[in-house]
Amino acid sequence: MKSENGFYGQYGGSYIPEILYSSQQQILTTFEEAKNDPSFVAELHKQWQQYSGRPTPLTHCENLTQHLGGAQVYLKREDLNHSGAHKMNNVIGQGLLVKRMGKKRVIAETGAGQHGIATALVASRLGLECTIYMGAKDVARQYPNVFWMRQLGATVIPVKTGSQTLRDALDEALRDWSSSYEDSHYLIGTACGCAPFPEMVTYFQSVIGQEVQRQSLAQFDQLPNRLYACVGGGSNALGLFTPFLEDKEVEMVGVEAAGRGMDMGDHSIRLSHNLGQAGIAQGFASVFLQDDQGQLQETHSIAAGLDYVGVSPIVAHLAETQRVRMTYANDEEVLAACSLLLQKEGIIPALESSHALAVAFKEAADMRPDQHIVINLSGRGDKDIFNVAKAFDDKEFAPFLEEYLQNYHEQDAVQDLSESLSQETHA
Structure with a gap:
């Protein structure tokens, strides 16, 4: 979606320190040149296909469709991308821009860890130094992703200030960029931040909706009647929605996190x-959860990738102009939808994507069997095993972890003793 000087209606823009102006202009110029360069576009599609595994399938959920008794349910399987989420689409694109600009280091922020791990993977592949900021709370609930980021050579910095979530990680990443912009690129993971990041991330993610257009015409001979996507920052939603913006017969539904209440x-x-208020924060104008004094507020979601205090300026504009209908799902509904997909289709969804599932399943039941809905399954649920096991009150999971840790430490002790005895014998 093209901006008007970086704005989408009243939202967007660039509210950044003067010191970052030259770096921002370099990104803007490089992006504009690259997307009009056939060799760059060809390399982008090559990497999407050969490294990430695109195109991802559009899966018809026959069991769910029969169970719900309404519209035909399809999933866009972004969970099948390398690293398990849609994040790879954008990271590959920005990674190629980093090489084009000749920079040697990338900075990233992450909530659920999917953007962090995608950044670490691509940084490793392209030979880039990588620093990732992550809220300390998110580190604790998404540690498997943190483990792999570190194995890939990334420096993961837990952010212990504020709410210790995505908002605070983004603040720290911006501080880093302000002091290292000459050789570092801030690889933003969602369609937020100063221009041109919202447009750039949307451009790279729009491959999702472009594939859905072709796949839906091939598989059921028409465009979908309705599209669903969860909305944290907004990248997976914009990736699905943007190619359909001019198709007025296609309804679009964004699902936010209602959390505990x-x-x-x-x-x-x-x-x-209208629970959020228009404001300016973290380099751009959008809608944020803030008090009357403009102070950003605490957030919550069972899904670490959805508890961001703001939202993409593009999503805010599309909601304001009523091109996208916004709604929400609470933690309880999300877990129920996650369980239903597991049991009916044998697919493990991320908790973020399960927000879109929850609303789509409820609304599909009131639609006709000749109608079709597509839900963006933006990530898979491997990363959520600790949260889901706790939420489902799995009685065996905690004892398993305790036993595993006990054996783990006992094995370390045996190894230490063995090495000590070996040294004494040689002495």
Whole structure:
């Protein structure tokens, strides 16, 4: 979606320190040149296909469709990308821009860890130094991703200030970029931040919707009646929605995180029911959860990737102009939808994507069998095993972990003793 001087209606823009202006202009110029360069576009599609595994399939959920008794349910399988989420689309694109600019280091922020691990993977592949900021709370609940980031050679810095979540990680990444812009690129993971990041991330993610257009015409001979996507920052939603913006017969539904309830600090609803307020933060104008003094507020979601305090300026504009209908799902509904997909289709969804599933399943039941819906399954649920096991109250999971840790430490002790005895024998 093309901006007007970096703005989408009243949202967007560039509210950054003067010191970052030259770096921002370099990114803007490089991006504009690259997307009009056939060799860059060809390399981008080559890397998407050969490294990430695109195109991802559009899967018809026959069992779910029969169970719900309404519209035909399809999933866009972004969970099958390398690294398990849609994040790879954008990271590959920005990684190629980094090489084009001749920079040697990337900085990233991450919530659920999927952007972090995708960044670490591509940085390793392209020979780039990599630093990733992640809220300390998110580190704890998404540690498997943190483990792999570190194995890939990335430096992962837990952020212990503020709410210790994505908002605070983004603040720290911006501080890093302000002091290292000459040789570092801030590889933003969602369609937020100063221009041209919202447009650039949307451009790279739009491959999702472009594939859905072709696949839906091939598989059921028409465009979908309705599209669903979860909305944290907004990258997976914009990736699905953008190619359909001119297709007025296609309805688009964005799903925010209602968390534990409607009290401030218990949810991450910015756009639904106008709970957020227009403001400027973290380099751009959008809708944020803030108080009357403009102070950003605490958020919550069972899904680490959805508890961001703001939202993409593009999503805010599309919601304001009513091109996208915004709604929400709470933690309980999300877990129920996750369980239903597991049991009916044998597919393990990320908790972020399960927000879109929850609303889509509810609304599909009231649609006709000749109608078709597509849900963006933006990530898979391997990373959520600790949260899901706790939420489902799995009685064997905690004892398993305790036994594993006990054996782990006992094995270390045996190894230490063995090495000590070996040294004494040689002495």
